[in-house]
Amino acid sequence: MQGMMDAVIKTKAAPGSMEFASVPIPKITPEQVLIRIMASGICGTDHSLYHWNEAIANSYKLQFPSIFGHEFSGVITEVGSQVTGMAVGERVTVNPILYCGQCSYCAEGIINICDNRPFLGTDYNGGFAQYVAVRAQNIIKLPDSVSFKSGALMEPLCVAIHAVERVKPAFGETAVVIGPGAIGLLMLLVLKNMGVGKVIVTGAGADKERLATAAALGADCTINVDEQEPVARVRELTGGRGADVVLDAAGHHSVVSQAVQMVAKHGKIGVSGLPAKPSELLMTQIAMREISIVGNRAYERKTWFQAAKMIDGGLNVEPIGTHTLPLKDWEKGMELLDRREGLRIILEP
Template structure:
């Protein structure tokens, strides 16, 4: 079968690899769509970072391996002992490996497992025609949720988990910094939770236009005094939660200047540079910074439920490509900023 195999920085090749088969407790999936994540870009241009160069303790796999951890597909074969799933089931995959033994796992917070692994980063993943996963990673898709949306459940669950940690409710005000895929996911999650006053702060006119088409209200931080606007809009109360999906210091500084007393700034970004943000505002307001990592099965089910209600829309920000185009139309286009979100369709033929 064809798969995108990662060998190291700037070396990703689409080549023939053996087709996998499920062992006990596993299922084989014909991949419908696989999204390219920001983490994948970091691995390609600067890695290996998370991809192991020695056998991972939970998967036993290491470089080189097939990338891809944001995917959906159709079950084609089930291994011994698999119950509740059958060939033909359409599924989204929650790609986390966890140890089940560390303190976080025992407390139910397996998304911060001490030995956490990802299918497609610590094992052969979904940038392929087929892949094999443990049964417990599966989430069935309703008939009215497409495989395209199914491949977005993973990043949208990252955003939903972060949105939940902000503990905001209908009638309150939330802010999202950054209108990339996770920022868009935050807006979907917050509005899906019933919030009407959600403001997306984004300096890029292209990204503002993309999320405005979906119905979002945006603020251009290069043209608007964002903290002043929020103070006026909320009668001086400030935002009830702010979410940083931008990962740059100006966004953090502005977010901390916007949140109200005892309110959180939830960080769901990866920071490539150290932050020097002063914390005086946190002290004076008794506000806080809250980290957010990954998701749990509850977040997956919540996102799939909202998708079934028609709350997610791919218009204007999601592109689909063939596996053979993974470098030029995928990684390079995302790196250059000419596309926002790319889904690989392993069954698509390249049109030249």
């Protein structure tokens, strides 16, 4: 397919420096499909790269102009000559990790920590555009019941599913989610969906609206840490035992040390946040109380099929997509995130 398309491009390594532009529609290789994007979410990474947060920007090898966006869904409009099992018109979403398939980690199925894993939306152009070219093995077909909006929310849902799966909470246990952003609230939905007994969500004073959303989505208790001491409150809610599982979705350097204080003996702490500063931990407590700290990055291939089945089975993730804007209004989406309004902003190219 030839012609031009609308896109939001980052023009240089500096704060801002993004613009709405007309660029060529990508040409596909024989192994790729072309997707007409119908919905694309603005992730915290996209927001940070827009403002050019050095700590995050330096973890990618960006080339300019660059098209961000790695949470999107759409319709196949062209199929490469070597692609089988896919057809024009099929509704799809995309795993943005371009795993190598050859390293020892890929051989084990843990493509999230592949030795060579370029990423759509950073290393290669992504979803803030009308079209994107994607290799066929990264395509996930959407069940008919899954909307394009839900399809765009599947990537962060996969992050939440993988994090919960890594700490393996049992039926009836108590879990704490620290940080009521999009990922934290998706963790809440996954935990409630799988039969965890009690889910507590904590957040700061600036998160009052998000904590209210957490309550509406099924949190058994919410804690505003500016009004209540969270460790004491979690202990109170668990009869002094502490939570069986604590999930960090906040990314602040204080979170894991706080989690050590509120988790039960033999409990597990899942770390998904990416703090800029080191954390201070009392290793003696971790050893004496047999606490496990589990790092979580992205998702595996199987996670996408789990996510599709969960949404198809009735899990409603659409409340996480709080605002929908046309692609040309992308800057309004960034401004909403600047003001901590909304969770995921969905752009419609």
